[in-house]
Amino acid sequence: MQASRENSTLKPRDCVSDRIKEVILQRICDGTYAPGQKLVELQIAREFETSQAPVREAFCELEAIRIVETEPYKGTRVRRVSADEMAECLEIRGVLEQLAAEKIGTALQDKIDILKEKAAETVEAARIGDVQRYSAANLDFHRIIVEATNNPTLIMVWHSLAPEVRIRACVNANVANLSECAEEHMEIVEAFAEGDNRYAGRLLKKHTETITIHTRAL
Numbered sequence: 001m002q003a004s005r006e007n008s009t010l011k012p013r014d015c016v017s018d019r020i021k022e023v024i025l026q027r028i029c030d031g032t033y034a035p036g037q038k039l040v041e042l043q044i045a046r047e048f049e050t051s052q053a054p055v056r057e058a059f060c061e062l063e064a065i066r067i068v069e070t071e072p073y074k075g076t077r078v079r080r081v082s083a084d085e086m087a088e089c090l091e092i093r094g095v096l097e098q099l100a101a102e103k104i105g106t107a108l109q110d111k112i113d114i115l116k117e118k119a120a121e122t123v124e125a126a127r128i129g130d131v132q133r134y135s136a137a138n139l140d141f142h143r144i145i146v147e148a149t150n151n152p153t154l155i156m157v158w159h160s161l162a163p164e165v166r167i168r169a170c171v172n173a174n175v176a177n178l179s180e181c182a183e184e185h186m187e188i189v190e191a192f193a194e195g196d197n198r199y200a201g202r203l204l205k206k207h208t209e210t211i212t213i214h215t216r217a218l
Contacts, residue, residue, distance in 0.1 A: 100158075108148045115192065
C-alpha cells in the first residue's frame with residue numbers, strides 16, 4: 001500500500017493524525033495532490049485503516065497553516081497559493097532565520113559538516129536541474145539552522161509557515177535561479193564555520209529576499 005511505503009520514511013510519531021498530515025504534505029510537495037484537488041476524508045481514512053477522526057484532525061492542522069481549505073458542502077481541497085502570499089511567507093522566513101542565526105551561539109558548530117553537505121547537495125541538484133532533490137536538501141539546510149537554536153517558539157513559528165510546501169513551490173518558481181541560490185548556501189555555511197553568526201544571518205535574510213524578488217516577478 002502506498003501510504004505504508006511513504007510512512008516508512010517518516011519519523012515515528014505517536015499520533016495517527018500527525019502521520020496522515022505528513023503524508024498529505026509530502027504528496028502536495030511531490031505533486032500527487034495538485035492545487036485545487038479535493039481530499040476525500042473517507043478515502044484517506046480507508047487508506048490508513050483508521051477512523052475519519054484522525055483525518056479530520058489532520059485537515060484541521062493543515063487548514064490552520066493555510067495548506068488546505070474546507071468549505072461547507074464542498075469538502076476539503078488543497079489551497080492555491082498566490083505569488084504574493086508566497087513572497088509574504090518568504091519575507092517572514094527571512095527575518096526568522098536571521099534571528100535564528102543571531103541566537104544560535106555555538107550550537108551549530110558540530111553540525112557544520114552536515115550543513116555543508118546539504119549545501120553541496122543543492123549545488124549539485126541545481127547543476128543537473130533536479131528540482132525534487134534540490135527542494136529536499138534545501139529544506140533540510142534551513143531546518144538544521146532553525147532547529148539548532150533549541151528555541152521552541154521560533155521553531156514552532158517557522159514550521160507554521162509550512163516550509164515543506166512553500167519551499168517546493170519557491171523552487172519551482174525560481175528554477176532558472178537555482179544555481180545562484182545554491183551558491184548562497186555555501187556562503188552561509190562559510191560564515192557559520194568562521195563563527196560570524198551575524199553575517200550568516202544577514203546572508204540568510206538576503207537569500208530569502210532574492211527568492212522573494214523572483215517570486216513576485218511571476
